[in-house]
Amino acid sequence: MNANDLLIELRKFVLLKSGLRNIDPAHCKIISEYVYQETKNYVSETTIKRFFGFANTLHKFSLFTLNSLSQYIGYNDWDSFCKDKKNQTTSVQSIWQDLKLKAHALTEVSLIAKKNNSGVPFNATANRSFFYPDFDYFLKNNYQFTTISAQPGQGKSILLAHMVEHFFFSENAPYKNDIVLLINSASLNTIIQNGGTVKEWFLKEFKFGSLSELISFFKKNPEKKEGRFIIIVDGIDGHLAKSHYFKAFIDFLYSIEENNFVKLIFGLRTDSWINLQPAIYGSASLTKAWYMGLFYDEDTLSNVPSLNVEEVLYTLSQIENRIINRADVSLPLLIQFKTPFWLQVYFKLKDEQQHLELNNPLLCYELISYFLERRVFMAKKSTEKIFLLKKISDCISEGNKKLRVAKEKILSYINCYPDAYAELLNAGIIIEEKRLSTTIPTEIVRFLNDDIYTYFLFIQITDKFEYKPGKVFFEHILNSFPGQPPQRDHILNWSIRFAINRNEIAALKNIFKLPFSNREKNSAFDFICSVSKYELSKPNSNFNKLSIGIDFIDLMTTGRTMSNLYKETIRNISENVLNEDVQIMLHVIECNLNLIDVDKVGLANTMQLLKRNYKRLNELFPINPYDLILYFYNNLINKPNESKSLEDKIVKLCQEIDQSKPRRNEEITSAEILSYRLVLNALFSQKNYAGCHRFIMAILNKYPNIFYVRHSVFSPFLLLHLGQTYIKLNYFKKAQRIMQFVDKIISSDYTYYTNFILASFNVFKASFYNATHHYEQALIETNTGLSITRKNNFKMLQITLLLSKIDTLKHTEESEEVSSVIKELLNFLNTHKLSMPDYSNLSSHEFDHTFKILKSYRRHQNQ
Numbered sequence: 001m002n003a004n005d006l007l008i009e010l011r012k013f014v015l016l017k018s019g020l021r022n023i024d025p026a027h028c029k030i031i032s033e034y035v036y037q038e039t040k041n042y043v044s045e046t047t048i049k050r051f052f053g054f055a056n057t058l059h060k061f062s063l064f065t066l067n068s069l070s071q072y073i074g075y076n077d078w079d080s081f082c083k084d085k086k087n088q089t090t091s092v093q094s095i096w097q098d099l100k101l102k103a104h105a106l107t108e109v110s111l112i113a114k115k116n117n118s119g120v121p122f123n124a125t126a127n128r129s130f131f132y133p134d135f136d137y138f139l140k141n142n143y144q145f146t147t148i149s150a151q152p153g154q155g156k157s158i159l160l161a162h163m164v165e166h167f168f169f170s171e172n173a174p175y176k177n178d179i180v181l182l183i184n185s186a187s188l189n190t191i192i193q194n195g196g197t198v199k200e201w202f203l204k205e206f207k208f209g210s211l212s213e214l215i216s217f218f219k220k221n222p223e224k225k226e227g228r229f230i231i232i233v234d235g236i237d238g239h240l241a242k243s244h245y246f247k248a249f250i251d252f253l254y255s256i257e258e259n260n261f262v263k264l265i266f267g268l269r270t271d272s273w274i275n276l277q278p279a280i281y282g283s284a285s286l287t288k289a290w291y292m293g294l295f296y297d298e299d300t301l302s303n304v305p306s307l308n309v310e311e312v313l314y315t316l317s318q319i320e321n322r323i324i325n326r327a328d329v330s331l332p333l334l335i336q337f338k339t340p341f342w343l344q345v346y347f348k349l350k351d352e353q354q355h356l357e358l359n360n361p362l363l364c365y366e367l368i369s370y371f372l373e374r375r376v377f378m379a380k381k382s383t384e385k386i387f388l389l390k391k392i393s394d395c396i397s398e399g400n401k402k403l404r405v406a407k408e409k410i411l412s413y414i415n416c417y418p419d420a421y422a423e424l425l426n427a428g429i430i431i432e433e434k435r436l437s438t439t440i441p442t443e444i445v446r447f448l449n450d451d452i453y454t455y456f457l458f459i460q461i462t463d464k465f466e467y468k469p470g471k472v473f474f475e476h477i478l479n480s481f482p483g484q485p486p487q488r489d490h491i492l493n494w495s496i497r498f499a500i501n502r503n504e505i506a507a508l509k510n511i512f513k514l515p516f517s518n519r520e521k522n523s524a525f526d527f528i529c530s531v532s533k534y535e536l537s538k539p540n541s542n543f544n545k546l547s548i549g550i551d552f553i554d555l556m557t558t559g560r561t562m563s564n565l566y567k568e569t570i571r572n573i574s575e576n577v578l579n580e581d582v583q584i585m586l587h588v589i590e591c592n593l594n595l596i597d598v599d600k601v602g603l604a605n606t607m608q609l610l611k612r613n614y615k616r617l618n619e620l621f622p623i624n625p626y627d628l629i630l631y632f633y634n635n636l637i638n639k640p641n642e643s644k645s646l647e648d649k650i651v652k653l654c655q656e657i658d659q660s661k662p663r664r665n666e667e668i669t670s671a672e673i674l675s676y677r678l679v680l681n682a683l684f685s686q687k688n689y690a691g692c693h694r695f696i697m698a699i700l701n702k703y704p705n706i707f708y709v710r711h712s713v714f715s716p717f718l719l720l721h722l723g724q725t726y727i728k729l730n731y732f733k734k735a736q737r738i739m740q741f742v743d744k745i746i747s748s749d750y751t752y753y754t755n756f757i758l759a760s761f762n763v764f765k766a767s768f769y770n771a772t773h774h775y776e777q778a779l780i781e782t783n784t785g786l787s788i789t790r791k792n793n794f795k796m797l798q799i800t801l802l803l804s805k806i807d808t809l810k811h812t813e814e815s816e817e818v819s820s821v822i823k824e825l826l827n828f829l830n831t832h833k834l835s836m837p838d839y840s841n842l843s844s845h846e847f848d849h850t851f852k853i854l855k856s857y858r859r860h861q862n863q
Helices: 003-018 025-039 045-051 063-072 078-087 095-116 129-140 156-169 185-193 198-206 211-220 243-255 270-281 284-289 309-320 331-336 340-352 362-377 382-395 407-416 418-427 450-464 471-480 485-501 505-513 518-537 550-558 564-576 580-596 600-611 614-620 625-636 644-658 670-685 689-702 714-728 732-747 755-771 775-792 795-809 815-831 845-862
Strands: 145-150 179-183 229-234 262-269 403-406 430-435 442-447
Touching: 003 025, 003 063, 003 078, 003 095, 025 045, 025 063, 045 063, 063 078, 095 156, 095 179, 095 185, 095 198, 129 156, 145 156, 145 270, 156 179, 156 229, 156 262, 185 198, 211 229, 211 243, 211 262, 243 270, 243 284, 262 270, 270 284, 270 430, 309 340, 331 362, 340 362, 362 382, 362 450, 362 485, 362 518, 382 407, 382 418, 382 442, 382 450, 403 407, 403 430, 407 418, 407 442, 418 430, 442 450, 450 471, 450 485, 471 485, 471 505, 485 505, 485 518, 505 518, 505 550, 518 550, 518 564, 550 564, 550 580, 550 670, 564 580, 580 600, 580 614, 580 625, 580 670, 580 795, 600 614, 600 625, 614 625, 625 644, 625 670, 644 670, 644 689, 670 689, 670 714, 689 714, 714 732, 714 755, 732 755, 755 775, 755 795, 775 795, 795 815, 795 845, 815 845
Parallel strands: 145 262, 179 229, 229 262
Antiparallel strands: 403 442, 430 442
16 A cells, blocks of 8 residues: 555544544544544644645644554554555455545545535535436446536535435445545646646556556456446536647547446536537437436536425525424525525525525525625626626526527627636626527527526616616616516615615605506515614614614605514614604504504503603604504503593694695605594594594695605595595595595506505495495405405404494394304404404494494403
8 A cells, every 4th residue: 555545544444433424624623532532642623624635735744643543543653554554465355345445535535525515514405316216227227427417506516425425325325335436626626736647646546547447457357346436527617618628528538438337427517518518419429328317408408407495495494403384485585595506605694694584585685695795796806797797787688588698799798808707607607508499509698597687787777877876766767677577676676775775765765656566665665674674783784773764754654564574673673773753753653553453562562662752742743642642542441531632632733734834745744644643543433523524624725635645655544534534424425436536546556555555445445335235245345354454464454344244244134144253353352362442443333332242241251
């Protein structure tokens, strides 16, 4: 044995002694401790890492290190270990076993390197066992070589590592007699950098001049063959890009004699396979020897499918150390994670930055930003790379299947910066493919991911408007991406993230004022909430405790969506903002949410915070909201209200509003909107319908065009309130006109309305049909509203609709169903531990007696 063989043997026995089948860098510290315990000699963790190939070895190992490791495995010293191994004659070990031992040691090192480069802990990666029968078929049948070809980031190297373990190395491996030699790019680089050739290295390691010579030997001596010789070569794409290496590789394939025991597997990127494929198809012998594979896709030239949902969830569960179900991950993120590469990015991002929940849509964008920041913006030649990516995104058009551009169209840019372009290809940010469907096959270029392409489209928009997101910025997005919802959604989300990062919150109001669709506005509002929460949690963010101002309050007031995300955002920011006025307004919004949620505890807690600022509330609002909130709280806990002073304050406010000069819609403030909502709800709860009508007319006098606002939910709220008031005053024709008008504006796609407004509209329509004795139609509206409230957890509206349904059923032939709905209502109240406040009953006065009975029963149950 030469010195290298002896070191390989020593490594093997150190592993066996330590009880490790495989090793990673974390084990080196453990081995260092084991050696010390056994020998009382200290061999450092760094030395152990160098010994197992995890760190560069710039010099030979010291005699102290070799003696210590030899003593650890039971020898007196290194010299006695060497003598013992040299005394083992070659006759004891067959040529096949000698080859196997050497190949095993080399494969172990390569396998360790693969596991360390996986980006996600190897044990967390999916083993992709569906691929195993295909590989097994290749091994058992008369094929010489196969390729595992895939785009960068598709997980071909990890798949190869899993297959080596499963078929050859694991405890129950089916082919333990086979020799498997795994060669990584690092192995080849070491050979080349040391000035040697692969042929010289093969001769030195295996005592055969070439693979052909090895094949010939075992053909002549078949009795010495104990299995198959499997050679797996991965990560040689960089070498194949050079013409002399490419030619040598083709010559190597041609040189292999036909046989049934040597099998070659090459892990290749598809851009390497593009160049290799014609050479194989041009040779009948190579075509015959090549196993295409069950999963080979002619369009993508890949045979590594994307991860399926189960594989994604398995890896996420391993990363998170808990069971991750499909419902825990947002759909866009689930799709993104089907490319294994993004799981690696997530693992690094999670380790370095504030953790984002997997169901948060912002995570998709943070992953892309994190990846591009490191691979492009902070990389060498970043200016050239950004320039190229902008030009490529500018030239891309939509093909039959993918967004791509013919390479010839961007050749002038590539020729300007060939190195930067090559690095982008190597990083997997852009991909070259062959377009074979045309008369003359052409090369095309596309982005690894359509979302990365969209990001660079967005970057060009920010350049165009000099990084100032304003009205023209959003008008450009609206007009430049017509009829492209997914792409426009992404551009809008990048814009929201960009604006909040820069704390330009006022700019976001344009999304709601411009004719984006209602779906886009609701999605944008949710995304604003997600980004706001995340930015506030980050250190050194421009959107921070000190900087949050009235513009943010304006957005939160005009977009009252009542979603859980909205509630969390309001609560989270109110707990952290340092501007007292902003905090007070957020607390008022919180109280409004608690009233709709019928949350007595939450309401009491927030009221305590408001009470401390009672004087400031008088200064900030046209009427003190605490007085109004206290009225509702007393209503919730069934405490009588001293309402005279509140009525006087409301009358005074109504007069002040009525005497105001007419103003433009833009002049209405968030403080006014919050106050007017509470006042109208209070008047309605007091059954003061005439006062309610006067108050709405006063608002109309001050803001004559308020009903024509399409970017705020306050306008439909006001209309619905007026409609309910007309019903109570028996102005049914006027109520019907309101119903028709609301129906018309909601059918306009760019009107901003929420699920809460839709459910409130169902309440209004059910009330109208009940009042006009159209009970069948009232039931339809009630059931439609209930489906929305159940889905969105609108507790107060659900109580209102169930009460309305009881009222309706009492007037129909289906009156026997009344008991089941009463049971449903009482179960709902009991399950959620809710009371039934007076303000939840919008039914006619004839229903008041039934309501009092139900409420009394409820109180009795609580005692």
